């Protein structure tokens with residue numbers, strides 16, 4: 335794949351779902367991947383599948399800034415450079431505000447927003463110095479449309495788009511590229527983060543009836559990275575054809 339082969343891509347949230355599938359597609363296209371998440375056993379299994387010359391696993395909790403710094407540093411030590419970073423780790427604890435799920439609010443904001451900021455903060459000095467690189471952010475249809483029970487999750491996904499848009503304008507001069515991926519329902523473990531009994535059933539039905547394979551997301555990432563350096567794909571918003579909302 336033109337402009338993907340040989341690139342080094344760092345992926346947060348690579349232990350399942352969209353992140354893991356994207357790693358597979360990128361390696362198939364000739365890239366090397368640094369995989370980060372808390373479930374190291376999952377990452378090790380993925381490295382075994384992809385080959386340890388093409389992939390490396392790093393245990394990282396994205397809510398801990400020093401761990402994100404160490405992840406990015408480790409990826410540079412392992413592969414010599416970073417050409418792109420997919421800020422993908424996320425949780426979706428949908429629930430009505432009246433349920434007052436404070437711990438879930440904190441976790442959602444810490445992972446989906448602060449985790450993304452820590453990733454940008456860690457990788458930006460390296461990309462700015464090289465005057466080359468691409469940051470890819472994972473927002474959502476929920477970063478465009480708000481539905482009941484989505485207050486906090488949607489706030490983080492609208493926020494991810496705001497972070498990406500600002501970054502895009504800030505780093506133009508350094509020739510960096512900035513991409514937002516905004517998927518609808520895609521098969522992954524994400525529905526498991528819904529704990530509210532009032533929402534679980536609806537979300538499980540939505541995913542069971544409409545979700546499309548994670549390869550849909552992975553192909554979009556490979557497409558955005560594969561563009562020539564003077565083409566900056568800013569956002570890809572997509573849904574399952576069967577998804578109404």
Ligand SMILES: NC(=O)c1ccc[n+]([C@@H]2O[C@H](COP(=O)([O-])OP(=O)(O)OC[C@H]3O[C@@H](n4cnc5c(N)ncnc54)[C@H](OP(=O)(O)O)[C@@H]3O)[C@@H](O)[C@H]2O)c1
Nearest residue numbers: 347349351352372373395396423424474519520522523524
């Ligand atoms: N699937 C969809 O329908 C959909 C739609 C729109 C947007 N998205 C977004 O896509 C992204 C990926 O989610 P997914 O659908 O692939 O769900 P998933 O299968 O549940 O994957 C989530 C990933 O995030 C990681 N993660 C969660 N908390 C973390 C933390 N504190 N530190 C490090 N990693 C953490 C998980 O790894 P560990 O648990 O091992 O740490 C896992 O690898 C998320 O940002 C999600 O909001 C998904």
